Amino acid sequence: MSTFKALVVDKNEQGEVTKEVRTLEEGDLPEGDVTIDVHYSSINYKDGMAAAPGSQIAQGYPLVPGIDLAGTVASSSDSRYQQGDEVLVTGYELGVAHHGGYAEKARVPADWVVRLPEGMTPREAMIFGTAGFTAGLSVVRLEEEGVTPDQGEIVVTGATGGVGSMAVAMLHSLGYEVAAVTGNAEAHDYLRDIGASRILSREDVNPDKRKPLGKATWAGAVDPVGGETLAYLLSTMKYHGTAAVSGLTGGTDVPTTVHPFILRGINLAGIDSVYCPSEKRQYVWNRLASDLKVQSLLDAIASETTLDHLAEDLDAILESRIQGRRIVALK
Numbered sequence: 418m419s420t421f422k423a424l425v426v427d428k429n430e431q432g433e434v435t436k437e438v439r440t441l442e443e444g445d446l447p448e449g450d451v452t453i454d455v456h457y458s459s460i461n462y463k464d465g466m467a468a469a470p471g472s473q474i475a476q477g478y479p480l481v482p483g484i485d486l487a488g489t490v491a492s493s494s495d496s497r498y499q500q501g502d503e504v505l506v507t508g509y510e511l512g513v514a515h516h517g518g519y520a521e522k523a524r525v526p527a528d529w530v531v532r533l534p535e536g537m538t539p540r541e542a543m544i545f546g547t548a549g550f551t552a553g554l555s556v557v558r559l560e561e562e563g564v565t566p567d568q569g570e571i572v573v574t575g576a577t578g579g580v581g582s583m584a585v586a587m588l589h590s591l592g593y594e595v596a597a598v599t600g601n602a603e604a605h606d607y608l609r610d611i612g613a614s615r616i617l618s619r620e621d622v623n624p625d626k627r628k629p630l631g632k633a634t635w636a637g638a639v640d641p642v643g644g645e646t647l648a649y650l651l652s653t654m655k656y657h658g659t660a661a662v663s664g665l666t667g668g669t670d671v672p673t674t675v676h677p678f679i680l681r682g683i684n685l686a687g688i689d690s691v692y693c694p695s696e697k698r699q700y701v702w703n704r705l706a707s708d709l710k711v712q713s714l715l716d717a718i719a720s721e722t723t724l725d726h727l728a729e730d731l732d733a734i735l736e737s738r739i740q741g742r743r744i745v746a747l748k
């Protein structure tokens with residue numbers, strides 16, 4: 418029987434959560450139609466949370482985390498996929514309730530599988546990963562809500578992170594002017610390089626005193642931070658502006674008022690990558706392989722790790738110690 422390596426998060430007899438590389442057998446894989454030889458995975462904030470003690474994300478142990486994977490089909494009982502097809506999977510229960518991408522092999526339901534778009538390698542797909550897909554969903558949502566480059570600045574929070582970096586670069590490449598918000602004072606050059614024309618500190622967008630309505634500044638927002646920051650962004654959106662909200666690194670409670678909604682007609686647009694319907698999924702991945710593919714960014718923001726160093730990387734992402742996107746090479 419063929420064996421493969423995987424990072425396994427488990428609970429020991431003392432109730433402590435452990436992370437270690439183990440050798441698994443194909444029989445350890447969950448049920449599914451498509452077995453995939455995983456070439457690359459990636460590290461997202463959610464992966465850090467899934468591997469952390471007391472996690473609300475991991476739905477049980479032992480668990481192979483990794484909410485993203487890309488590789489080739491090893492075997493398939495579903496006629497849509499054949500051996501050798503290049504595919505990717507993100508979201509659904511992958512890496513939270515179903516063994517995920519931090520393994521040389523994975524098995525998933527066929528409905529979760531996305532065909533790798535033309536013009537994209539498995540490595541590039543994982544530089545994007547869930548973070549890039551979420552940034553792409555956010556950008557597409559701004560477009561759908563009618564936000565165009567001539568309407569003014571788009572603010573991007575958590576700008577050195579995965580979703581933020583990708584959004585800055587994509588918006589810049591589409592001709593939008595981008596204001597990047599970061600808590601990392603050393604990353605200003607990096608942010609300018611990837612397309613920010615203005616850089617703000619976290620304090621700039623989280624003032625001690627916030628008014629129900631502030632100066633109308635942003636035509637749009639891409640916000641993976643949430644919390645008080647989002648409340649400030651909402652109070653400073655331009656008339657009919659749209660905030661695409663995907664995350665919570667700055668908190669879950671958003672102390673806002675109705676004023677920006679009823680006086681400026683702003684839109685609060687929720688972004689979900691996990692259960693995004695497959696048609697939209699394929700559309701956004703195709704955009705990521707074409708006009709949203711900023712090749713220089715992919716090269717600039719990617720760093721690579723392996724299963725052996727992954728445990729430390731999963732701690733690092735929770736402490737904002739990973740800039741850009743770190744991918745996991747499995748082949």
Ligand code: NDP
Binds near residue numbers: 579601664665690
């Ligand atoms: P990263 O860790 O790569 O980036 C998060 C960034 O947020 C950090 O780099 C930092 O940027 C900023 N940040 C961290 N802590 C704080 C804080 N206390 N206050 C303000 N800013 C902070 O994570 P991802 O980009 O992968 O994910 C970002 C968020 O989006 C997470 O909450 C994640 O769960 C969520 N998400 C949601 C998805 C969905 O489907 N809705 C999909 C993907 C992610 P800086 O140092 O530049 O300020």
